[in-house]
Amino acid sequence: VVYFGDSMRSDMFPACSFGKWETVMIVEEMEGEGVPRANATPSNSPTPSEGPAEKKG
Secondary structure: OOEOOOOHHHHHHHHHHOOOOOEOOOHHHHHHHOOOOOOOOOOOOOOOOOOOHHHHO
16 A cells, blocks of 8 residues: 655655554655755755756757
C-alpha cells in the first residue's frame, strides 16, 4: 500500500504512527508545510555555477 497525502501533520503522521504504514513524502511539496529546506537556493532556479539550460547544449 502506498499512501499519498497533502499534509504532513494530518496525513503522513497518523498513517505512519497509528496505522504502521510505510509512507513516502515528496520533499518539494513540504515547502508549503513550513518545513525548512536544507538548500537555500530555490529548486527551480539555477545555482551560481549553472547557466541557462539553452547554453548547456
